[in-house]
Amino acid sequence: METIDYTLIGLAIVVFSAWCFNWTIHIIALSYAKWKLHRKLPSNIVIEELPGVSILKPLVGVDQNLFGNLETFFNLKYPQYELLFCIQDEMDASFMIVQSLMKKYPNVDAKVFIGGKPVGVNPKINNMMTGYEAAKHDLILVSDSGLKMGEDALTDMVLNLKENVGLVHQMPYAAQRKGFPSHMEKIFFGTQHAKMYLTANFYGINCATGMSCLMRKNVIEEEGGLQHFAQYLAEDYFLAETFLKKGWKVRVSCQTAQQNSGQYSIPHLHNRLTRWAKLRTAMCPSLIFFEPISQCLVVGTLGSWSMSFLFGWTASVIFLVHILVWFLLDYILIKIVEGGPLPFSKFEFVVGWLLNEVTYLGVIMRSHYDSSIMWRGRRFKLRWGGKVEELHTKQTV
Structure with missing residues (x-):
């Protein structure tokens, strides 16, 4: 008689619930963006x-x-x-x-x-x-x-x-400039960043940028x-x-x-995102756990395993469908954020989207490697709670 591992079943249910929750974030962001962004000014003001x-x-x-x-x-x-x-x-x-x-x-x-x-x-x-x-x-x-x-x-x-x-x-977005790095900025701020930013604002969560x-x-x-x-x-x-x-x-x-x-440039963008990630996790330590599992590839892998375990579905098929639907919803979202046709081709969007999804996991890992921050040519030591102290380089004669 086969032994039922209730711990593994419970874990699979939790992972499946997290997978479903990520899709609600997509739907809320799309709906809120469509309602809120690019509204015309009232004619009677x-x-x-x-x-x-x-x-x-x-x-x-x-x-x-x-x-x-x-x-x-x-x-x-x-x-x-x-x-x-x-x-x-x-x-x-x-x-x-x-x-x-x-x-x-x-x-x-x-x-x-x-x-x-x-x-x-x-x-x-x-x-x-x-x-x-x-x-x-x-x-x-x-x-x-x-x-x-x-x-x-x-x-x-x-x-x-x-x-x-x-x-x-x-909400941060990017103006159109020449070159693929400019497209990468638009893709990041118009998809991954916009999704979390709009959803947080919808729920009244502090997400303001200065x-x-x-x-x-x-x-x-x-x-x-x-x-x-x-x-x-x-x-x-x-x-x-x-x-x-x-x-x-x-x-x-x-x-x-x-x-x-x-x-x-792309390295400049990644350096900015790494700095922001360090600040976020210092102010909200729970993001150390929650941010990685909000990423397309990570949550897709976990979700595919959970559905394969719970329902007996083929994990590879679930993963590919997950990637495709996530990609399509991101494409719809960035068009709403742009407020019109995208200033680059669909092929450039595919390449930029894939590159963003793969490299952002590296941004998260880099943000945990070193708690110091370089900003405006100065280095700061970041403390839990968001407070900082400036690090002064020792001078030798």
């Missing part, structure tokens, strides 16, 4: 009545797209806003670009702040502090230098800031001001967490954040 916004632009260095990216902020169709450019060093080449744009658009309220203010280990917040303190509007938009902004994107963000909403963020984030300044001041968050590298996560704990809602905007840095 009185744009002149919208509140003023102070836009903080921290700048470090120059790339070939910086002028064009910054120029989009001088052309926003919004009634009242100010541009606060924060530059750490007056010798930074970005200072000349800002000056030329201010001369080209003299009617735009724009100011430059040099030197920053050291209030913690986070160099971005140190850079922005003087601009933040000088901001004259109650709404603060933190916007990274590598973004370009649509003319009505700020209007869209403000309209999403309802009475019970304290913070509105744009590359484009509109906030109520009075809530930040209640917590001690922007300097309070300088003890973290992932200040965006803790800012959003503060709003949530105070009872405010955090919402994603209808338009995506168009990342348009002039410096991009």
Whole structure:
């Protein structure tokens, strides 16, 4: 008589449940993206009545797209806003670009702040502090230098800031640039990243990124001001967490954040993703276990084994069907995120999608190998809970 291994049966049921749960994430992301993204602005809004916004632009260095990216902020169709450019060093080449744009658009309220203010280990917040303190509007938009902004994107963000909403963020995506590395960025941010980002926002889970984030300044001041968050590298996560704990809602905007840095490559993308993975697992250690089993290849392998064990189905067939359906749903999702036809061929999407699914497992493993982080030319030691300390290189004579 054959002995029944109830432990193995229980494990197979748990794995099968996790496999099914991953498909619900797909469906929720697709439905929410279709409902939320690229919605047209209401025709009955009185744009002149919208509140003023102070836009903080921290700048470090120059790339070939910086002028064009910054120029989009001088052309926003919004009634009242100010541009606060924060530059750490007056010798930074970005200072000349800002000056030329201010001369080209003299009617735009724009100011430059040099030197920053050291209030913690986070160099971005140190850079922005003087601009933040000088901001004259109650709404603060933190916007990274590598973004370009649509003319009505700020209007869209403000309209999403309802009475019970304290913070509105744009979902990271990528502008179209030349070459396969640009396609890889779009594929990652339009599929794997978008799926988790949209689902988290749908459930009210903190997923905000600080590359484009509109906030109520009075809530930040209640917590001690922007300097309070300088003890973290992932200040965006803790800012959003503060709003949530105070009872405010955090919402994603209808338009995506168009990342348009002039410096991009596949290794550069993987380095960014590794840094983000390190920060995520430091703030939410449970992701060490859950993130790998949310990956297509891993969950497909586990799911195929569980269904083969429970139902006697052929594991290889289940795995191939799993990959095909996952791929098709990702293709539908990225087209929704793009808001139109993809700027690359279906063959390029297949290659990019496969490369992303295979290499991201390496990104996860790299993130656990070393807890230190290189950011803006400086190295930091990451602690559990998200706090960091800067590592200073010893000098020898």
